[in-house]
Amino acid sequence: MSLMEAELTYELDDRRVSFVVDEELYPRDAIYGAAYLFVDRCWVFLDKPADRKVSIRLKAKTPVEAAVLEALAGEFANELLNQVCRVRIAESTSKLREYTLARAFFADDTRSSIDQLLAELDAEELAEEPLEIPVPWETPAAAPAKAEGEP
């Protein structure tokens, strides 16, 4: 594959830039994901010029220079790649996520593990207070006697 073929090929037309992507490389979810992020920046339109091909047309909302349109196309292409990664990772980890969720929802040892942690805290011997400062709530007998008639 030559360098020219590896680059994104696009067409510029007034306020529009359009390019065609292959659904073998860019799944539909990735195309939707990228388009979703651009609908507030420009007018996005998808078309189907051929089987397994999707044409993406981005139209600036205001008149812009060609360089801005080229940058827009480049950003969209980058986002497409990002979305492809997200889709692939989501697919490859779906079983793991299902398993984790199922375990979180249906395992019955959640309560017992919390109880176990509390019991460990209760049994734990607290470190000696290095400053040995007496605290009133630990020595109730040391509290001053109440005067008669005091509630």
Added chain:
Amino acid sequence: MTIRFPRSLYRREALDAAVAAYAGLLAAEVSTSDDAFTATIRAAEGAPADVADAFANHALFETIVRERQEAAA
């Protein structure tokens, strides 16, 4: 003007939602063929020049939202 929305990329209910959302700015009739929905659009007086683009943009947005809702269900 007419806009052709491929059925494999756009949803009919998304187009209907876009028609409802832009009712004040344009009148649109949507017809269905084997491979596409065709929206015949007549912009209202005083509507912005890009109203058809905005309409198509909205249809895409609604399609994506519905696709995601369906995938999550």
